[in-house]
Amino acid sequence: MYDTNYHRASSIDEAVNIMAAAAEGKYLSGGMTLIPTMKQRLAAPSDLVDLRHIAEMKGIAVDGRSVRIGAASTHEEVATSAALAAVCPAICRLAAHIGDPHVRHMGTIGGSIANNDPAADYPAAMLALDAVIVTDRREISAGDFFTGLFETALEDGEIITAVRFEAPARAAYQKFPNPASRYAMTGVFVVRRDDGGVRVAVTGAGSDGVFRHPGLEAALAANWSPDAVANVMVDATDLLSDLHASAAYRANLVKVMTKRAVAAA
Amino acid sequence: MAKITMTVNGRQVSGLCDDRTLLVHFIRENLGLTGTHVGCDTTQCGACVVDMDGQSVKSCSILAVQAAGSSITTIEGLSANGELHPVQAAFKAHHGLQCGFCTPGMVMTAVDMIRRHGSNLDEATVRAELEGNICRCTGYHNIVQAILAAAAEMGGARHAAE
Numbered sequence: 003m004y005d006t007n008y009h010r011a012s013s014i015d016e017a018v019n020i021m022a023a024a025a026e027g028k029y030l031s032g033g034m035t036l037i038p039t040m041k042q043r044l045a046a047p048s049d050l051v052d053l054r055h056i057a058e059m060k061g062i063a064v065d066g067r068s069v070r071i072g073a074a075s076t077h078e079e080v081a082t083s084a085a086l087a088a089v090c091p092a093i094c095r096l097a098a099h100i101g102d103p104h105v106r107h108m109g110t111i112g113g114s115i116a117n118n119d120p121a122a123d124y125p126a127a128m129l130a131l132d133a134v135i136v137t138d139r140r141e142i143s144a145g146d147f148f149t150g151l152f153e154t155a156l157e158d159g160e161i162i163t164a165v166r167f168e169a170p171a172r173a174a175y176q177k178f179p180n181p182a183s184r185y186a187m188t189g190v191f192v193v194r195r196d197d198g199g200v201r202v203a204v205t206g207a208g209s210d211g212v213f214r215h216p217g218l219e220a221a222l223a224a225n226w227s228p229d230a231v232a233n234v235m236v237d238a239t240d241l242l243s244d245l246h247a248s249a250a251y252r253a254n255l256v257k258v259m260t261k262r263a264v265a266a267a
Numbered sequence: 268m269a270k271i272t273m274t275v276n277g278r279q280v281s282g283l284c285d286d287r288t289l290l291v292h293f294i295r296e297n298l299g300l301t302g303t304h305v306g307c308d309t310t311q312c313g314a315c316v317v318d319m320d321g322q323s324v325k326s327c328s329i330l331a332v333q334a335a336g337s338s339i340t341t342i343e344g345l346s347a348n349g350e351l352h353p354v355q356a357a358f359k360a361h362h363g364l365q366c367g368f369c370t371p372g373m374v375m376t377a378v379d380m381i382r383r384h385g386s387n388l389d390e391a392t393v394r395a396e397l398e399g400n401i402c403r404c405t406g407y408h409n410i411v412q413a414i415l416a417a418a419a420e421m422g423g424a425r426h427a428a429e
């Protein structure tokens with residue numbers, strides 16, 4: 003690892019100010035992506051601003067069906083939140099299947115969303131739930147937030163402080179995990195609203211990161227059942243192809259994971 | 268350079284280290300506690316697992332400065348009064364180790380698992396929760412048996428105490 007300067011912030015304002023003064027700083031949340039990347043010398047921030055001790059970024063609040071998850075909430079906290087499980091158990095189950103227990107004790111929802119790994123789980127949930135990403139300076143809808151591979155709408159120095167969404171009538175996430183890393187080789191989050199509106203978001207498969215699938219959404223809005231998926235075409239053209247799976251294989255996984263998710267919702 | 272202070276195995280310790288020093292290197296090199304191992308450079312093997320403020324973490328992927336002010340338990344801090352911790356005893360009784368390289372991390376992981384699940388632990392949960400710990404020798408079978416036996420014993424002890 004290259005040399006770096008560590009700072010511990012105790013408020014969002016302090017973190018933003020430290021970052022503004024840094025040459026090439028990076029925020030540090032759970033570090034479960036950033037520290038391994040620095041160990042490989044694939045990142046070399048001059049400064050690290052630790053967000054783990056900022057009280058305003060912690061906590062999960064559920065009011066009726068309105069949910070607010072502080073960005074510094076760990077995967078373990080989301081997985082085991084009884085309040086969240088009562089209105090949206092799908093996101094708890096998603097969090098419970100990220101990596102391993104030790105990673106879940108450190109890794110955070112804010113860090114995962116900011117990183118926007120094309121195989122990460124949370125981006126699919128945020129997009130399907132039509133979540134709002136709250137930052138220190140504005141609110142961004144998930145549809146505008148995830149802009150490409152490891153790319154987001156975040157500006158320099160902008161901090162995700164929380165995410166907000168309305169818990170839907172039904173939701174479920176199913177992933178086909180890579181047998182070695184447990185990241186999603188394909189993961190599908192389905193949501194059905196009270197008014198019958200459906201959103202389907204896919205992670206792990208798109209060569210440009212997480213995406214919605216209009217064909218699956220239309221078919222499931224017309225007929226909310228696993229069978230509705232059978233006749234939908236999933237185009238493999240823009241899907242990832244690598245040593246783990248070809249694009250055609252992933253296209254099929256999109257359908258299989260969607261069916262399983264609808265059955266589980 | 269940073270001067271950091273933390274509690275390790277119940278004792279307050281201080282030391283000087285670079286900001287980039289990993290917690291595992293601080294534990295092994297500054298404190299001389301070499302029971303915590305490094306088995307990979309990809310955050311996947313779990314040989315480095317320690318307890319930080321009541322939760323298992325991978326000390327190879329946390330900076331020592333991040334852990335400043337926290338309370339750490341390493342494998343050396345488990346046994347009391349010269350007696351093996353029940354999880355250590357169960358690994359011994361069930362042959363849960365061969366070369367022993369993964370064992371400190373396995374034992375710390377097992378302690379954390381039992382903390383969260385108590386005697387409700389079942390085999391499927393143990394196997395799923397060993398996702399972040401790799402063993403090159405045992406084929407996991409005896410590790411799983413040891414963890415289940417320790418969970419039953421510790422759960423039983425808890426009931427007896429109630």
Ligand SMILES: Cc1cc2nc3c(=O)[nH]c(=O)nc-3n(C[C@H](O)[C@H](O)[C@H](O)COP(=O)(O)OP(=O)(O)OC[C@H]3O[C@@H](n4cnc5c(N)ncnc54)[C@H](O)[C@@H]3O)c2cc1C
Nearest residue numbers: 029031032033034035036101109110112113116122123162
């Ligand atoms: C062995 C292993 C297995 C894993 N398996 C999975 C898996 O199955 N599925 C999955 O989705 N992920 C997986 N992960 C990744 C894990 O979920 C990470 O915790 C997560 O991607 C990053 O969160 P973090 O809090 O650790 O962020 P960090 O590593 O601290 O930061 C990641 C990036 O986000 C930025 N950042 C962090 N917080 C904020 C913020 N609040 N505002 C703005 N920018 C911020 C940082 O500057 C950095 O660029 C795995 C990781 C490991 C090591």
Ligand code: FES
Nearest residue numbers: 306312313315327
């Ligand atoms: S040394 Fe920490 S996970 Fe391998």
Ligand code: FES
Nearest residue numbers: 365366402403404
């Ligand atoms: S006993 Fe040898 S690696 Fe597990």
